[in-house]
């Protein structure tokens with residue numbers, strides 16, 4: 001499976017994803033810089049990404065825990081998610097996300 005990750009400069013990289021891994025792990029291992037300070041524990045907002053509009057149904061709803069962290073994030077949008085809270089499945093093949101400022105700066 002593949003995921004497409006766009007950075008703050010607008011450069012998009014296609015990354016090979018692994019089903020069962022989180023989006024954050026795949027981005028990190030795919031060589032795109034993502035802060036992810038808490039290592040995937042849903043305890044920061046530095047893996048903040050924007051899910052593309054046409055992928056929001058497939059990625060589902062934020063959990064309550066995730067919502068609390070998103071409240072602390074910058075530039076929150078409808079598609080805002082924490083990449084460590086999205087587990088990759090077959091249905092997410094081709095997923096498109098953009099890194100948020102929290103994840104990079």
Ligand code: FES
Nearest residue numbers: 038040042047084
């Ligand atoms: Fe900290 Fe995702 S890495 S919330």
